[in-house]
Amino acid sequence: MSILITNIKQLLQVHDYNVTILKGDEMKTLPFIENAYVYVEHDTIIEYGEMKDYNHIDAETVIDATGKIVLPSWCDSHTHIVYAGDRTSEFVDRINGLSYADIANNGGGILNSAKLLQNTSEDDLYNQSIKRLNELIKMGTGAVEIKTGYGLTVEAELKMLRVIKRIKQESLAKITPTLLAAHAIPENYKSKKEDYIKLITEELIPEAAKLNIAHYIDVFCEEGYFSIEDTEAILKAGQQYNMRPKIHVNQFNILGGIALGVKHNALSVDHLEELNTDDIKALQGSDTIPVALPGCSYFLSIPYTPARQLIDAGLPLAIATDYNPGSAPSGNMNFVVSAACVKLRMTPEEAINAATINGAYAMGISNMYGSITRGKKANLIITKPLNHYSEIPYAFAHNPVEQVVINGQLL
Ligand SMILES: N=CN[C@@H](CCC(=O)O)C(=O)O
Numbered sequence: 198m199s200i201l202i203t204n205i206k207q208l209l210q211v212h213d214y215n216v217t218i219l220k221g222d223e224m225k226t227l228p229f230i231e232n233a234y235v236y237v238e239h240d241t242i243i244e245y246g247e248m249k250d251y252n253h254i255d256a257e258t259v260i261d262a263t264g265k266i267v268l269p270s271w272c273d274s275h276t277h278i279v280y281a282g283d284r285t286s287e288f289v290d291r292i293n294g295l296s297y298a299d300i301a302n303n304g305g306g307i308l309n310s311a312k313l314l315q316n317t318s319e320d321d322l323y324n325q326s327i328k329r330l331n332e333l334i335k336m337g338t339g340a341v342e343i344k345t346g347y348g349l350t351v352e353a354e355l356k357m358l359r360v361i362k363r364i365k366q367e368s369l370a371k372i373t374p375t376l377l378a379a380h381a382i383p384e385n386y387k388s389k390k391e392d393y394i395k396l397i398t399e400e401l402i403p404e405a406a407k408l409n410i411a412h413y414i415d416v417f418c419e420e421g422y423f424s425i426e427d428t429e430a431i432l433k434a435g436q437q438y439n440m441r442p443k444i445h446v447n448q449f450n451i452l453g454g455i456a457l458g459v460k461h462n463a464l465s466v467d468h469l470e471e472l473n474t475d476d477i478k479a480l481q482g483s484d485t486i487p488v489a490l491p492g493c494s495y496f497l498s499i500p501y502t503p504a505r506q507l508i509d510a511g512l513p514l515a516i517a518t519d520y521n522p523g524s525a526p527s528g529n530m531n532f533v534v535s536a537a538c539v540k541l542r543m544t545p546e547e548a549i550n551a552a553t554i555n556g557a558y559a560m561g562i563s564n565m566y567g568s569i570t571r572g573k574k575a576n577l578i579i580t581k582p583l584n585h586y587s588e589i590p591y592a593f594a595h596n597p598v599e600q601v602v603i604n605g606q607l608l
C-alpha cells in the first residue's frame with residue numbers, strides 16, 4: 198500500500214528532525230512547504246518535499262491535491278467518547294436556569310451517565326462508541342485519548358476498559374486509554390467517600406492493571422468530587438502499576454491540583470479554566486503539558502483557559518475536545534482549533550501546533566504522531582480547496598476536511 202499526494206498548496210507541520218513538543222514562542226511558528234508532495238508507504242511517511250525537487254515515485258494511489266492543504270491529523274488528547282445514551286434533558290435544564298453543579302447535586306450529571314452505562318451491554322456500548330470515533334476520524338482526528346469514568350463500579354469500569362481495548366484493536370486511529378475511576382463519587386458512597394477511594398486504589402487499579410490497557414491514571418480534582426489528598430492517594434496507587442497521571446484540574450476551583458500533578462510528573466493537566474500565578478510557576482520547568490478544552494467552556498458558558506498567559510510564560514499548550522455527554526458533546530477538532538483562535542486568542546499557527554504535535558505529546562505519542570516527519574505514522578488530513586491554512590480556524594463551523602489518510606489508508 199503506497200500513496201503519493203502531489204501539488205499540495207501547503208504541506209503543514211513539516212519537521213526534518215523529529216520534534217516532540219513546542220513551547221512558548223516556538224508555538225508561533227508552523228513550518229510548511231508550498232507546492233509540495235508527500236509519499237506514504239504502508240503506515241509510514243517516507244518522503245516529502247517541494248514539487249520542483251520531485252522525482253517520479255511509483256505509487257499505487259496518486260492524489261492530485263492542487264489548491265488543497267495537507268497536515269498531520271488532529272491529535273485529540275482528552276475525550277470521554279465511551280458513554281451510553283446522552284444527557285439532552287440536562288442540556289435543556291441548563292437552558293432553563295439550572296447550573297452544571299445544580300444538576301450534579303440533584304444526582305444527575307456524571308452519575309446519570311454512570312447509571313445508563315451500567316445498564317448497557319458491552320456490545321451496545323462498543324457500537325455507540327465506535328460510531329462516535331468513526332465520525333471523528335472523518336473530521337480529521339487520527340489519534341484519540343479515551344477515558345473511563347462512567348462506570349464507577351469495578352465491574353462497569355472494567356467493562357469500559359474492555360470496550361476501549363476493542364476499539365483500540367479494531368480502529369485505524371491511534372487510541373490512548375486512561376483510567377478515570379475517580380470521576381465522581383457514586384451515590385451509594387456519598388457518605389463514605391473514603392471507601393470508594395479504597396475500592397479504586399485496592400481493587401480497581403490492580404484489576405485494571407491486569408488487563409494491561411490503561412497506562413494513564415486520571416482524577417477529577419474538584420470541589421464536590423476529589424480533594425488534593427484524595428487525588429494524591431489515587432495517583433500514588435496508579436503509579437505503583439506504571440500508570441502516569443493525566444488529570445482534570447482547575448475546571449471550577451483552584452485546589453492546587455496543578456502543583457500536585459507536576460509533583461507526580463503528570464503527563465498533562467487538563468481544563469485550567471481557572472488559573473493563578475502559582476499554577477503557572479508550578480508548570481515552568483516541568484514535563485507536564487497544560488491542555489485547554491474550549492468546547493467545554495463554550496457548552497457550559499464557563500471561562501476559557503487563559504492560553505495567552507500560559508504560552509506567553511514560555512509554556513507549551515495542547516487543545517482537545519473533551520468530547521463527553523455532559524460538558525462537551527462534540528468531538529470536532531476543527532471547531533476546537535477555531536475556538537482556540539477566537540476565544541483563547543491563539544494564532545492559527547499556535548492553535549494548529551496545539552492540536553497536532555502538542556496534542557500528541559499530551560498522549561505520550563509525539564515521537565510517532567503529530568508532525569510530517571520521515572518515519573512518523575501516516576495520519577494526514579487533505580483539506581478541501583483553501584487559500585491558506587488560516588482559513589481552517591477562520592471559517593468556523595465549516596468542515597475543511599475532504600479526505601483523510603489514517604494509518605496509511607485513504608478514507
Ligand atoms: N469535568 C469532569 N469530567 C468531564 C465532564 C463529565 C460529564 O459531565 O459527564 C469534563 O472533563 O468536562
Ligand SMILES: [Zn+2]
Pocket residue numbers: 275276277445519521
Ligand atoms: Zn474531561
